[in-house]
Structure formats: structure tokens, C-alpha cells
Amino acid sequence: MAPPDSSELSGLLDDIEAAAKLPAKRRKTPIKPTVERATTLLYERGALPDELSRLVDLVTIRSQLDQASLGSIIRNLYPLAKVPDDVVLRVVGALGHGHLKPSLAIQGLLLRWLVMVYHLLENTSILSQTYGVLFNLLDTAAIRPQLCHLLALITRRKHVRPFRIQEILGLSRQTGSDPALTGLLRVFKNYYPEIIVGQVTRGRAAAFKHPDLQWRERLEEIRNQHVEHQDDGIRNGFAVNHVLARQMRGSKLGGLPVVHTLHAQENSVTLEEIDSAETLAKNLEKIELPTQLVAILADPLLQKLLLLRPDAEAFERIENWLRACIDDVAGGDAEPSSLLDLVEILHEFVLSTKILPRILLFFFEALLRIWDGREKRDAIVETLSFVPLLDYGHLRTQLFQPLENSLLDNTPESQLVLLKFYTLLLRRWIILVRASPKANPAARDSIHDLISHVNNLALTLTQTSPKASTYLSILDFYQSCASLFSHRQILEHVEITIPPALLVYILQFSNSQAVLSRLCSTLAVYKRAWEAVMLPPAKRQLTRREREQINTFNGFLMDLCNCLWRERAFSTTDLNAQGCRIPPPLVPSLSGYVRAIDADLHLTALFGLSHSPVVCLQSISYVRELEDNDDEVATRHAGPVTQMSLAQLTTRGGLRLTWQEYRLGVLQHLEKQGFPGVPELMYNTMKNLMKGK
Template sequence: MSQSTSGKKKRTQQEAESHQDANLDEQIDYFTSENSNKKNRNHVELSLALSKVESVAKEQGLTSEQLITLLDVSASGKFPVSTSSKLIKCLLPSRYIPEEAAIKCTSWICSGTPARELQVFLLKWMVLTFELLGRSEKLHALYGVIFNFIENDSLCPHACHLLYKLTRKDDVLPFRVNRLLKLQKKVGSQSYIIGLLSLYKVYQPHLVVLSVPASKRIFFRVIERNWMVEIRKARERSLPEEGRTGATLHTVNQNTGVTQISKKRKRDVIPSAVTAAVTGERLTDLSLVGSQLSSIPSEQIKSFEELLNSVDRLELPGQIASVLKSVVLQHAVACYQEDQISQRLGFWLYETLHEEILDQPFSSNKARGERCLKLVINFTEFLQEGIPACENFLVRYLHTWNGSDYRPYILRLISRFRLYDFPKLNDLILEPLRKLFFCSSVFCKCQMIHTFTMMLKNFVTVEIPRYQAERGKGEGSQTSSEGDKFNISMFTISQEEFDFYGTVEKFIQFVDKLITVAVMAESDHALLFHYLLTFYELVSELRCKYNTPFVCIPSAGIVYRALLSSNCVQISRMCNIVCSYRREFSSWKEASKTADVWQGTRDLIAPFNQYILDFSNILWRNKAFKKDQVVHEPFLSVIPSEVIDRTKVDGPNDGLSVLRHIALVGYAYQFLKETQPKNKKLHPNLIQPKNRDLYLEFLQRHRLEGVLAFINTYIKRTSTKR
């Protein structure tokens, strides 16, 4: 019964589609008919035909024949410009655009038959639908013809954009560079001319002497956003068809040979990997294709071993963004280290991130943006470096970000942000994050602190070694050969020299201030303390692990809040952090005798010694409120003695010791319960000095080893009896 019902539905759908196709053919016949009314703009039949073509083109796309026919009609000048421009916007394919359509479009522009406004529309259409072209070899043969369009002021921006997509190394010739430079001198410094020249410089650096300012890094503006939305839908429709032509070879069922295309693929924003050698309906057996060509299509590479054997003959896909889906291709582009690859990928990423996220702030469907961000993050982690296009996107997005949309992905991208001079880093990233930090929930604060921790780790493990290697390479010193293993950046950007260690120190101080305010605002939230202690655990190892010339200590507000906390884990972890600083200062002191270290660290020794004295007096020596210290007044001495007397607390000086501290008294009770007779009344005072070592080992068995580590590190004990 169900099979017959589904069969009826399928037949009904097929009949509806055939009826719709018949109606569309009738409307196209109307446009091609010589008897159609071409002068009256308000003609009812013309309006109906146009609306029918529009609806079908947007819903299911046009066949190749229909698309070419309507292209000829719109470019012939038969109808008014308003009608023809609407027809051009309807040129959306059901699968892909035949190369013949692009060639005809170029021919119509050269003929001068269409009005100048229509010529601009035709060139825009070629730029926007370039990714939908089945092939581009014949169109590339017209490179010189398209290059002549730059002499026209109206066509020049779109011609440069199309040339940017078509350019290969052989196309960069001296006379073309000279023409572009003359044009730039005539019309001024235009971003689209700079963009094409910058690509020429990548291929032939000896022909182009050009420095691209940071403000001109975005060469081509996004045009006709509504039109772009429809073209994007057409691209989504074409994805399943691409699967049948080799784009989804990894989903082929080995038993049946049937390509399985998931529904998710229809909505995927990242294109599939298709090289120029295997596109369109002309795809043959891949092994035959590989044997006939000197280059090997990337679709044939199935393993890392095959990549190693054919890396010198590998043909990258026409849509460079498809490398985001393939780990094999990611290894390939990382090996090539070619500027044109990074430029193509960077341009695509910038446009796509703006289109999917920045330009749709109130979109209810965020699945596409999330998939795109996930793939970008995976690629970023693979490269272990930030992508400049993503950084440009982040800088713009953070100024309008609500702190909620795409939060895990945005913060993950921020954690790979490159190292800049601190004022610049503060303006680009830190200041927008600071504003969000103080108006967000405690859980969002925790995520941001984790991001700051990952940023710091990225700075000291990746960015500083890379910067040192690049600087050493520029100076021609021996350090460049030692640091070449770090100089693996795929996206090279020029930076002025700056004090990178100074940036890291100021960054730590910035985060320290944020954290100090956050723990007060959130009433010492346990989860917040976990993340801030993780941050300081990294900071307390910078000198010994990563050879920084300075030492940074946490603020007193953080240290003493952890010491007086009711959470035993916080006390133990802070004790471990204080122990790590002993190694840090010892290493700094040894280096200060021979090496160039920061003398400002010397000023931190006195406050750090005060931390040690306060910890010792409070946890071990039972001197929490006594004022007989020689370095500084103890932390708790600010409390007047008469106030302490009025509390009538028995033994206030040992009230915060390891035996009676509110966070540890439960462990003292458990220890006594295990070691004392059953009927004996238990009190922390029963733990005599000779039994304290056993009690400390008891704490260690319960994962509070920080307390024992602190006492063994900083306190000299005369007796170690067990």
C-alpha cells in the first residue's frame, strides 16, 4: 500500500515538473518570437512571461539550452534595459553553466550591441557565477580579450575581478603590467587594480613593484547581495550533481558503485574538490584521465602515501576552498607554500565568512555558518597559525557580536590570533572582548578566560618562535637556520618590528586585571576559579618552559582569595602555583648573571616573598594575625586586634592552619576518624606535630598534593618523624 502511494506521489511530481517545463518553454518561445511586444514595458503578457521565468529559475534552475537562449535574448537589445537586466538575473543553472554561455557573454560585450548598463550586468553575471562554470579552459583563452575591458571605466572593476579568477602564471606579461600601472596612474589607487597587480606580483615578483596597504587588502567588494543569495542557492542545487561527476568519490559504495549523497551535502557551503581535468558531463574513468595527463587530479589521491608519490604532479582543485574538506589536500597546500594559493583561499574565506555570518546577523538558520566555521577551525589547527582573512573577519565581527552567536567557534578562532604589538592587539581583539566580558554570564567569562589561556599558549609556543625565525632570516643570522623549523607559515604578512615579549607581558597583566574584577563580581565562583587557576598555572611556567626573559606573578586579590577559599582544590592548586614560581625566580636569577633579562622582574621578588610568608604563617606556623614580620606587614594584619578579640574565637591565629582551615577541616576529621579509637571525641588539636607528616600524606592521597609541595618547598622542618 505504501509503495503504491509513494509511486503515485512520484508520478504526480513528475507530471507537475513536465507541465512546468512545458510552460517555461512557452514563455521562452515568447521572448524569442519576433511578434512579441518589445516596446511596451507594461505589457501583461511580457510581465507574465518574465515572472514565470523568474520563479522557475529560482526554484529549480534552467537547463543549458534555456540559459543560452535567454542570454542571447537579454543581450540582443530586443527588450528594454530593465527587462533585459531582469532576464540576466534569471540566468541560474539547474546544474552548472556551460562554458559556451560564458564565451557568448564575452562575445556580446565585445560586439557593443547591448547597452553599456547591460554590458556591466553581463560581466557581473560572469563574475558571480564563475564557480558554477563546468569548465573554464576556453574562457581562459579569451584572457586577452577580457583584459581589454579594463579601458572602460564601467567595466573595469568587474573585468579586474574576473581576470583575478582566471589569471595563471603564463598570463602575467610585461605589457599587461604596464597597462595596469598606466591605468592606476590615470584613475588613482583603486582596490580592484591593486588586487590584480598584487596577484601578478605573486606570479612574477620581478615585474611588479607594489606594496599593498592594509586598508586595501580587500580588493573586490561584494556586489548585488540579493543576487548572490540566489546564485548561492543555485550552487547548492548543483552539489548533488557534482557528486555524480567525481566530487564525492569518497562516498562511493564499494559494493554497488552507487554514489550516496547525503541531504547535508545539499546545504554545504564548502565546495567539493573538482579539478579542471574532471568536470562537467565529460568525466571519464579517473584512471584513464590520470594516465593521459601529466598532472594528477586531486580526486585520485586517496592516502597520504599516494600524495607523497605524486606531490610534484598534483593538480589542485579549481575551487581552492575545497581543501577545507580534505586532509590530504591540506597537506598538499601546506607543502606548496605558494602565495597564489594562500591568496585565493584567503579571498574566498573572507567573502564567505562575511556572506554567511557578518551579513546575516539575524539569520535563524546558523547551521551553514557553523559548518563553515568548524572546517576553518580544523584547517587553522592543522596549520597551527591564524589565517589573515579570518582575523580581518573577526576584527569586524567582534564590534557587532552579541557574545552568544557562534561563541565556541569565534573564541576558538580568536585563540589562534597572531601576535601584534600590544596597542594594536588591544584595539583589534582585547578591547571588544573586554566589553563583552563584563556584561556576560559567568559561564561565558569562563570560556573567555580559557580563550586567553590558549592565546597565551599560542603566543609562546608558536608565534614568538615563528617571529624570531622570520626576524633571524631577514637579518641573515645563524639563528634563522635553527629556527627554520618554526618558520612554516602559509600566510605570510609583513609586520614592523616590535617587542613581542613586552606584548606577552602586557597581555598577562591585562588578563590579570580582568580576572581580579571577575572573581569579585561573581563571588568567587568555583568554575571561574578553575579556569583562572589554569591560566596562572601556564603563567607560572613561562620562564622555565618557554624561556621568557621575565616572570609575572598573579595579583594579591587572586592569591589571597584562593588561600582563604572554602574550596580545598583552590588552595592546593594555588600552593602548586607558588611552588612553580620558586623555579621561575631561580631560573631568572641564574640567567640575570649572564643573559639579558628583564630587570623589572626584580621588583616582583619582595611581594612574592610576602605571599610565601603569609602562606607559611597561615597554613603552618599559626601566625595568621601576628604583626612581627620583617619584610612587610602580613596580609591579615590589617584587621585590628580588638576586632579579633570581639569574635571570641578560640585560637584565632591557628584558625586557618592546615588542621582547622574551613576548606581542610573535613579532611582532618576524616584522618582522625581513621587513626583514633572509635569512642574518642575528635578535635583537630589531636593531630600532634609528630603526626602532621602522616596528615599531609593523607591530603596527598586525596589529590591535595599542593599543600605538601608548598611545605616541603618553603618550610624547613626540624623533624620528619612519621
């Protein structure tokens, strides 16, 4: 449905307002077709606030319009927004006797309309302020049934006074126990049963049911369609989600209760009355919890209420409902697929609250036993990423292993989904560790065990899907690890766990500049974390597991610097250098192969800034920029750049550039091009660059 177009209805209202000032005989054209078109539009898409105000003026101010037209307008008065106070006051002001008042039939329809839109009033207390005016109209028989219904809705203890009781009793005797008056008297008796006694309230009484349920359903349909085109309204999370209630009706999720408050007290406020953040804050302590608290799974407003005002008994009732669902499946009273039907609702609940309660862990343990690994996969994976930071061994047995068994199907796609899950999980755990004022006892071992497990998964992915997109997904995980270790307060109680050596070298020699840059950036953060733990003022000693890793990590740094900066690829003569784990007998063979291709090439320089397959384009681009900006250059460098070629270039009228200036310039160029990883690692590792930086 398209959003309401107010131009057509506005033009029709202009015609109707003009006709309302003229007697029917003086009009050039009949007005009934215009009224019919206007009411049709109102039925199809409702009335915006300005339109509602104009329509109320039409039906409350005495005019030349016929009763049928006025009645048709009132019966199709579907407000799209909250009904403001001034509209309510104009309707109340139109009630009663007088030459300028609408007819009693129209007044009855207006009162009936107030009853039907009572839940949409911007300020329900406005009718309470007019209680005396409304009560004094009870002697008007033509509008008494609708008036009693409205008074029954707004009556509170403060309105029940002895003189009003006597007035109703007197009217009841005069009218022969009018059912509407008897019904209102019963409302009064609820507040003062010790005063109102006898046979007077035992007669036939009005039930005060909704005057027109079909009208109410149509109103909800129109408002829900309107909300789909708005950014505010009930989708702002500060109103009860009636849309979801309608969507679930008749579906497999029909058993999930919606927000509905029974037995509310006089001084309490129901959740259904809240419509904004302001009213929620104002009435936070007075809000009555709804009857079925499990509606929290689907209603954002109830979620906010229980987060701001926690209630242990409320959460226990929610757990009991979910446990009953699981027991029904286990006992054969419900189909296993019914658990899957709840996944979308639980997914929205967890995303809204950022909490996965322990009862939901129990729920997903049961669900994973029957899950095929495909249906609603994204929702399940994202929901489980909010698993709290608990003992890893328990989580591995109860959740992670069943998840992997269902998810993995011997394809790289399923492995990538699993990697994404562990990446999201680690990010949630980082948030929990940073937010907690106290150290979590499970953090140290659980985070280490999680990273160690993903190490194996990452190595598997480099074999099953050796491409840049896979490597970048792997680096997503390790960059999250690095961000965890970059916080000194976390390092006080969390161990550093590095990626496996084989994985680092596979990523180093990938054909993607983005992969190399992000790898270097990640290792630079790791290096700063090691320094925070090892150098003063470190607040703890290295653990045994950390001491076993430190030499391996230093080997990563030395090998990368040897390849990229020092042009000593695969060297093992330096302290901690591991030669990129290339078998020593293989190095002479590779070197001979390179010399056979080009006698001027050396294996040790092939992975430097000038010759590296992933960096060489940026290196020569930097030189080209310098040449383009120098008008005195007579000879351009053919590339690739070496220390010797720069010296020769100067004598032939080319750039005057030293080897050190060239390498520093390439690092700056890489930063400008959006690849800061290599410069960051070099500046954090090479001592001579540290001083220059």
C-alpha cells in the same frame, strides 16, 4: 540509517548461487523473488567487499541465471569500499567471445559498471595493464560504445601507438564513422595532434558523459551513510571530503568551492585520487593543485597538502577569495550574515591546521563589527584563540576590544567565556614560543600585557561570581602562566608576571580544598621560576617590572606558610610578611572575637593544618588512620590536633606522635588524597622541610 547487516544478504546470495547451478525447470522454488530482495538490499545499503566479490562471480561466470536477473544485479552493484584489483581483472576476463563468457548484453553492462566505479578502483593502473586486451575487443559492435568510454578514461600517452591509430581509423571507415570510435580517436588526437589530421575526427562523436548520474548520486548517498558508522574511510582526513560538498549544495555556503581539478597533466596526480596517507606521501610532489584553492577551508586533505608543500601563490589566491567576500559585504552586495555562515568552516579549518592566517584576522575584524556576541559564540571564541603572537597593542585594538564589546553583557557567564578565551590564547602562545627556535620580539611585552589584562578580569570575576567553579577557571589561566615560566629557555626573553595580591588572598581563603591546593601548586612553580632567574646560572638580570613584583610574591609565600604551617596567621613581624593584607587595626578585634567564643582558641592558629576549614578534615582523617592501625591505642584524639594535645594524648595511652611528625604526615596524606599543592609549596618554601624532603 543503521550500519549494514550482512547476514540477510549473505543468506540470499547462498540461495542465488545454489540456483545458478540448476536449470530453471529443476529448481523447487522460483529464484526471481530472491534476486529482487537481494537487489533491493543492494540499493538500500550497498555491497561490502566480500559481498561484491561474490556478486561479481555470479555475473561474470556463465550460469543458469536468466539475463534479467543478472542485469538487475549489475545495475544495483553499489560498492561500499574501494574496488580491489582481483574484481576488476575478473570483469575484464569475462569480456570477449566464447561459450563460457557472459552474453554481450551482460558484458556491456559490466563495462558500463567499470566506467561508473572508475573513481573507486583501488588501483587505477590495473586497467592500464589490461589496455591491450580491452583495445582488441573494439571490433565487437555490441559492446563498442561502453568499451570506447572506458578506454577514453584510461588512455595515456604511452597507450597511443601508430598501429592503434591505424586500427581505429580502419574500424571507423568500416562502421561509417561510429560516434564512439570518433570520440576515442579525439582522445588520441589530444596526445598527438600532428599525426591525426584530416576530416576523420570532425564527425559526430560520443561525449563520454557519465552513463547514469542518478546511479552515481545514489552511490554517494550509500557510501556517505556507510562512512557515518566507520572510523576510517573519507573521514580519516586523507581523502577529498565529498560529504561536505553534498551538505553545502543548496545551502548558504553553496558559494564555497569544493575540491575539483581541471586541466591535470599526464604525469600529475589529482587530489581526488588520493585515498590514504601512503598514497599522499608517495605522490606528494606530483599532486596537481585543485582549480579552486579556497576549498582548503573545508577539505582536510587539501589542508594537509598545502602544509606539507607550501605555496605562496596558493595562499594569496585564498586570501583574495576571502577579501572578496568581505568587500561584498562592505559594498552591500552581500548580507552581513554571510560572514557568519563561514564561521563553522573557518573554525574547522583553523582547528585542523592550528594556524590562523593574517587574512582571517582581517575577516574576524569585519565580523566582530556585526556580531551579536551569541550566535556561534563557541566557534568564534575557539577560532580566535589561535591568533598569532603579535604586538598586543594592535591585537587589543583590532580584535580583543571588539570581541569584549560584543561578548560581555554584564553577566558572569560572559566574563567566564572571555576568561576561557584568554586561557586558550595563552596556551597557544606558549606552544608558539616553545616551538620557535628564535625569540619572538613580541613575546616579552605581549605576554606581560595579556596577563596584566586578565588580572583585572579575574578580580572582577571574584566579585561577580564568588564560587569555587569560578576560582578553578581563574586558576586554569594562572597554571598556564606558571607552565610558561617553568621553562628556562623561555625565561631568557619573557618576563615573570605574577597574579594580583588581592586575588591570591581571595583564593587562599576560599572554601574549596581544590582551590587552595591548585593555588599552592601554582605559586610553587612561580617560586622555582624566580629562582631560575635570580640564582646562578641565570642568563639575564631582573627587569624593572620584575624587581617591583619580587617582594610582593615573597609576601604571598610568607603569609601562606604563616597560616598553614607556622600558625602565625596575619603576622607582619617576619621579613616580607604582609599579614594577608588584613588592615592592622582589624586583627585585635578578630582576635578578641575568637577568644570570646573559645578561650583556648587563637586567631593565629585558626588557618593552620588542624583548624583550617578546608584542610581540617584531611588532618583529622590522617590521625584516625594511625589510630585504626595501632592496636595499642587506648585513647583516641578528640581533635583538632595541637602541639599541646599531642603531648597530653601520649600520657593518656593515645598515639605517640610528635608535632613535627604529625604535620609531615598530614602533608603526605594530602598527597595521597590527590591534593599535592600544599605539600609542594611547603617543601619548596620552608627551609627545614627542604632538607627533610
